[in-house]
Amino acid sequence: MKKAEKNLFKWIPILFFILLFCAAWILHDDYGGFTDELSEVEVAAVNFKSILSILGIPEKLPAIPTVNPDSLVEIQDYQYKFYGSAVMMPSLFILLLPGKTINTAQFLNFRRFYTFLNFFLALICSFFLFRLRFHNQWIALLGVTLLVLSPRFFAESFYNEKDMIFFSWFLISLFGIGLYFFKRSTFGLIIFSAAFGLTVNTRNFGIVLLPAFIILSVIELLNSKNRNRKDWILIFFTCGVSLLFYYLFTPFLWLDPIRNFFSSLQFSARQVGIGDAELFIGNFIAPKDIWYYIPVWMGITIPFFYLVLFLIRIVSLTKSCIRNKMPIRFSKPDLWDFFCFSIIAVSIIGIAVFKAVIYHGWRHSYFLYGPFICLSVAGFFDLWTISLPTKKSNLIKNMLLVITCLISFLSTGLWMVRNHPFDFVYFNEIGRYFAQQFTRDYWGVASKRCIQEVDRYYIDGEPIRLGVNADLTYGSAQNSLLRFPEATQAHFQVIWKNENADYLCFSYKNIPGNSHPIPGFEIIKTFQVDGYDVAAVYRRIEKNLP
Structure with missing residues (x-):
């Protein structure tokens, strides 16, 4: 047994x-x-091309989504030549699968x-x-x-x-x-x-x-x-x-x-x-x-x-x-x-x-x-492994240790489930009281949820004019949009200047506190974790929008 x-x-x-x-x-x-x-995709492509060139192998690069073939210069002339890509380069090989067409969203999600x-x-x-x-x-x-x-x-x-x-x-x-x-x-x-x-x-x-x-x-x-x-x-x-x-x-x-x-x-x-x-x-x-x-x-x-x-x-x-x-x-x-x-x-x-x-x-x-x-x-x-005087005291000590461990795991695990997909802005039991004083969504990861929220207001007709850089995360919302099905992407027109947009995706990057008013816009949805803002969706006030 x-x-x-x-x-x-x-x-x-x-x-x-x-x-x-x-x-x-x-x-x-x-x-x-x-x-x-x-x-990073472009870096991998340049390195891949250079390997083929240096080894004297005829360059037969696959069509790589998001990469312009004309931008693939020789590695010695590339501005990001010092960025290694050996680990991520094999992800390009999926594009070489015979008889398989992979679009941008599928490639980025892979x-x-x-x-x-x-x-x-x-x-x-x-x-x-x-x-x-x-x-x-x-x-x-x-x-x-x-x-x-x-x-x-x-x-x-x-x-x-x-x-x-x-x-x-x-x-x-x-x-x-x-x-x-x-x-x-x-x-x-x-x-x-x-x-x-x-x-x-x-x-x-x-x-x-x-x-x-x-x-x-x-x-x-x-x-x-x-x-x-x-x-x-x-x-x-x-x-x-x-x-x-x-x-x-x-x-x-x-x-x-x-x-x-x-x-x-x-x-x-x-x-x-x-x-x-x-x-x-x-x-x-x-x-x-x-x-x-x-x-x-x-x-x-x-x-x-x-x-x-x-x-x-x-x-x-x-x-x-x-x-x-x-x-x-x-x-x-x-x-x-x-x-x-x-x-x-x-x-x-x-x-x-x-x-x-x-x-x-x-x-x-x-x-x-x-x-x-x-x-x-x-x-x-x-x-x-601490040894206490009696067998009973050792048993009690280890039971308390296991219970404490399980409580920690249960608490953290439930927090992750409850706050997914915002687990990237986790602050511990001490840090969450001061979270508003620290950088939060610095990569605009919450932008996918923002886009999903804005898409609820889409009505057949003109695309939604979506501002993607209000939070100065360098257009992270635009990157997020690329990973949606093409039918969803068609619902939006990407706008880089606030004054030309009707909706804004805003991730709290270097924003202290929980308040960031934007002139001409109102907040229609806020995403929070433990009382601190992670991201918000803004809508233009002066236009009659849905």
Whole structure:
């Protein structure tokens, strides 16, 4: 009977991932916005064309929706040549399917699901990483649940083609490192090398994984009694292979690797004027000038229970540091957790010291959430394994811990269901009281719901004159409109100037408070979450509109 139960329990994680996959298939096209999406398609197309050209293969690009073939210049002449597209480029291959015609809406919605698949793969890898760290399937499933029930991350896993892709492959890279660290598996090094190439291709900052891997491996070897010369060679061979993968995944490096790499670093650092007026604690600031910008954003948008678990593990790890005095004396679990904490601490300090350009909440630092959750799960494990004087007290303690965990999951899960598809503006139990003082729908993701609301007023005849840039989200509503069926798109005429529009889609981006009157317009619908505005639909007053 015990063997049958054990086999049954093995299927529970599989069932969890199957249900998650099905839920994602249903939900993937519920979000609007993301103004970089069309640019990302063009970046992938230019890179695809360049690969064919450099390899001497006749260029036979498919007809790519939203991309003008005449705009596809050579990569060395392209203004966005430093933007990697290796992960998202395969989404173009669906256009090569024989006998299949794919329109713009179908293509863009497919990319939403494809983006989620990267997050899905990262979740699977995180499950195995947690199982390596804790040797417990239930603790591993707990860790994955923490990631899934992180409202902002779940929502952005469908449409954030840059930061969530970077987060996903950063986490997969950590899984590769963990597989080698805990199991001495060379397969882990292969996973790390390939994932590292895709991570750095997505964002240059992924390069920090290489020194992090070297330092962790060196400390672990110095702490090992069975080290030999082959281990040292393997570490540095892995570094070379990792850089090779990055080179192979990044076409603009093929022409002049060293110069172009440093040019890309300079490009990332000199984005002057971007993010200089972010709404933060009620003031418009440049995030690079506020050292606590990222910690505050993390503190108000991560579920409170996860923060508590994280702090518990930090306290426990600090005690271990005091007791052992140096990382080389750590146990493997403690060394791994110290490694995760170091990534978080060094990254936040580095961003503050070097005044890196960041904006739109803490999305550029989403990659830190993988190590953060590793430590949160470790905090839960610390509480679970605390030994109390009696068996009964241990049972009560663990029951209370499970109940608290379930309450947190139930609360967050119900919040996501209740507020879908506005889960991208989640603020935790503390942050929601101050949400009106922070940037909210910076990508105009709520614009799809706004368009659906305005479409209710359509009457056969002239198209509705829809203003798409009243909120200065660079026409996010127009991008959202592209993802509707062509019959629905025909109901609207896109207008970029308010004075020429009859209806406006307005997402609260850098708008403090809950009031934003627009001269000549009245609000006919407001979308709210926990008492703070996310978006609103405006109608012109002086015209006799339906």
